[in-house]
Amino acid sequence: MSEKDFAKKHPPDRKVDARVAEAVKTRAREGEIPCAVAFSIAEETGVPPEEVGFTMDMLGIRAVKCQLGLYGYTPNKRIVKPAERVEPDLEKAIRGALIGGRLPCAAAWELAERFGLRKMEVSSACESLGIKISSCQLGSF
Numbered sequence: 001m002s003e004k005d006f007a008k009k010h011p012p013d014r015k016v017d018a019r020v021a022e023a024v025k026t027r028a029r030e031g032e033i034p035c036a037v038a039f040s041i042a043e044e045t046g047v048p049p050e051e052v053g054f055t056m057d058m059l060g061i062r063a064v065k066c067q068l069g070l071y072g073y074t075p076n077k078r079i080v081k082p083a084e085r086v087e088p089d090l091e092k093a094i095r096g097a098l099i100g101g102r103l104p105c106a107a108a109w110e111l112a113e114r115f116g117l118r119k120m121e122v123s124s125a126c127e128s129l130g131i132k133i134s135s136c137q138l139g140s141f
Contacts (some may be wrong), residue, residue: 006057020045020055034065038138053138063140068123074109082127090115090125102134
């Protein structure tokens with residue numbers, strides 16, 4: 001379980017969807033669920049990823065192995081490294097998708113799809129450009 005109580009970041013009157021809670025409990029291992037598994041749960045249950053993240057928070061289950069490499073890896077927490085080179089078209093697209101100077105997680109995923117890249121290649125480009133990624137789709141950051 002997490003050393004932090006992530007349930008506290010949510011309104012106390014918000015309720016957990018029982019179907020999602022059951023799926024989360026079934027798929028959790030040692031109090032953790034990888035990002036990719038959380039997205040699978042969202043797809044299987046027909047809810048947005050944020051609902052799965054909320055449910056995980058409420059059940060005290062940590063999200064790990066962020067698909068952008070930003071959190072949840074041991075021992076260093078994050079594994080993303082700056083790209084050696086960022087293609088000009090990708091840089092332009094990243095800069096064009098910024099909100100408040102940051103690239104939303106969903107936009108990073110969309111850019112990976114559009115450019116035929118792995119998600120971590122987009123976050124690696126952001127590392128090189130000094131651009132932070134924000135608004136985790138699971139609500140982790």
